[in-house]
Amino acid sequence: MELAQLSAKELRELLDKGEASPLEAIESYIRRIESVERFIGAYLAQTLDEALKKAKSLTDENNPNSSVWGLPYALSDNICTKDILTTASSKFLENFVPVYSADAYEKLAESGAILLGKTGLDEFGMGESGCYSALGSVNNPYDSSKIPGGSASGAAAAVASSEASFSLGVDTAGSVRIPASFCGVTAFKPTYGLLSRYGIIAHSSSIDQVGVIGEGIADCALVMQAISGCDSRDSTSLRIDPMDWLQFSSGSIQGMRIGFDASAAHSAGEESRRAYESAIQAFRHLGAEIIELRLEGNIYALAASQIISCAEASSNLARFDGVRFGVRVAADSADGTVIASRTHGFGEEAKNRLLFGTFAQTEDNYGKYYEKALKARQLAKSSYESLMQQCDAFLAPTAPFAPLGRHEAIEPFSLNINTAMASLAGAPAVSFPAGIDSDGMPIGMHLSAKSLGERELFTAVSAFQESTGYHKNKPAIPRQV
């Protein structure tokens, strides 16, 4: 049995009992990466030598009591790692080696988790398809002709292809949940402020949140136990008492109110609709009270998230001007150099979004677009909150349609229709596998709760996964036809 085939939780139990060592785990992952990475392309850079060194050095004083001790993992490449290349999949940062580490990476390193490498994403996190990396594309482990979903495509693909026991990505309007849905793994986006944004290359500061990807929700809980907590380096970090994540993933959901809205699966296709219905049935059998609700405001939430995320990105990425970082295309004036550098340095999708975001914030358009988006955000937030007064968690398909072919046209932002609302409300959400369609592609379901409603969320998804086992499904790589 290859250790790499185990979930993080299963591996952690073997390490705990002394039945496997961190070194054996790393060696297994290295074998796995060597055999399948060429079909997947999840990693932009691997840190296997360092990983081996770290595995060898993990001894008792390296905190073997931590929930992630000895676990090999991957980080999306928009999470800064000191002395390790961090590119955000952009030409601008192709050679950027930060002199600081993201809070989440620091905590994982201290807890004895072992970094395998940095995974690809849509440039600066801008994309839902996973097709907009400037530095190498990621394949869907279930079918390389299909999109992996984005933006944290590599982080999801690495876990799906057993090339990492867990991974971290950054979720804006669905950036860990969409690829998790398309790649058949579980992704958790916490309440805004629960994880520090320190060292995260910002895309949309008011929405960005580090997300955790694992085989199942129990794996996410192990990781959250190690990385959550207040960080004084992030002013939006929540000042709250630490939660006991390991307690969240067990317990009964008897009487828990789970809401659904049949219309949420309207465009999702017959198979996704059936998966939705059967997920509802599964929760009912587990003792949840199923409540039919009307989801309102998600269209506005989607529009607001587009405007806000693009506008914030246009400001966050203004520092890439040809003066300080990476790409510099000199022209005969200072302004000319900025224009030439940015024209050359950003990819097409990034440029579309930066232009759109800039447009929405000009003096003439601020009232027409940006201010309205802020109002729409408030409306979406309050309509989400009132939805959450009627239920403990709300269920919907994660994506409105199955993974498209790589070359099929995709309406920008359309994939986020069911994920954007929780993002704008700052609320926690999980995407988890809920079946396989007739093309052999995974179907993901999305469960979200009120802000800081993580306990309900983890308990519900955990119960679902223990009873259905969908999350245990693995792709055959390369795909057997």
Added chain:
Amino acid sequence: MKYETVIGLEIHCELKTSSKIFCSCKNEFGGEENEHTCPGCLGMPGILPVLNEKAVELAVRAGIALNCTIQRASQFDRKNYFYADLSKGYQISQYFHPICTDGWLDIPSDSGEQKRVRIARIHIEEDAGKIVHKNGMSYLDDNRSSLPLIEIVTMPDMRSPAEAERFARKARAILKAAGVSDCRMQEGSLRFDVNLSIMPQGSTVLGTRTEMKNLNSFRSLARAAENESARHQSVLEGGGSLFQETRRWDDEKGMSFGMRSKENAQDYRYFPDPDLTPIELDDAYIENIKLSMPELPEAKMQRYIGLGASEKDAEMLSEALEASELFEGAYAESGNAKLTASLITGDIAAKVRLDSLEGIKFTPSDLGRVVKMSEKGEISLSAARKTIAEMIEYGGSPDEIVKRLGLSQISDESAIRQIVSEVLEANPKSVADIKSGKSKAIGFIVGQAMKISKGAANPALVNRIIAEILEL
């Protein structure tokens, strides 16, 4: 046609904190290029701003000192523009909700009576870095990047360059006294933007306004305003028309140059900064700052007048923080406010700038000691002046200087009686003149006595003894 000049000021003032506004780098002038930098103020991706609370406190102090309403809730916004000295590609400022609003400051108007200049707002922002051009290349120095600033924006209430200068001087004195800033103009910690327009005398319709940025002395502020006002007038009188623009004042050439017009004006795309939570202040916080406010120039002036200083001296001292500290220390020793104050505003001000007292080598109590010696008749007033001049130049203790220069005044009655007797004996004609009522001759005798004593005799005593001997 007679025109009236209309001026509004924007004052940028660096706050006296020990670290920068959003990171823990030192707030210190000078140092090696980029010595005081970190990933945060260099604009590296992933680093977040964390607000320095001292900057908020100092901004609130400025607001209280300038009679503003302190807002219970304010918020940081991003001002977006591309410029090489702007490390993040945006400046964190306060646009929509500044921390202080609706203040005022009274200044003497040109016609002599007090006039009130309204202050629209004070907001907190971060400074940009500096571009250094040398050897045909351009370099960046980010030591200044992210230093804490406040910007004070007045209404267009000043009616001449002189009024603008008066406002600027008074504002500076207040900001220094309130402990908000060092206001070192040569280090750029206080800079002015002048918004100026002219209109026909008596009109109430403001003319087209132009802006001159980054003036860093009172002199260039006044000159730039004079020059710009004259330029407006000559354009209008020549039948031309003005357009709204930003101009750069060249202090060496004594003229301004157009930089950009309104049509090319930047669109800063302000929006609330999502990395920072709103600043929320409660009444207790503001009340605490009010209670701990240092004494401001106005109150100080009144107090000095109460102690006996002349109105003019009291005003001068209260407006220069360093001079007022010197005065207070010297007065504690001397107990004579009038003389202490006049020596500072006269003898000392002639040699050293009162608003810095840079390089003085004596302590306030040294000065107090000099005043006290003069008061007690141990030295004459002119000896006191000599002693002070010596102290300014070389330092040293007053007693030692008085001794070394032989300035101590002879107040020994028998010694003086001896000298006076000698003088009277040697000048029988003068004695006769005095006796016959020509009192002018007394002056001659006093002069001779002073001459013999090398100026050390106490003149009052000399006069009294003459009168005694001649039984006048």
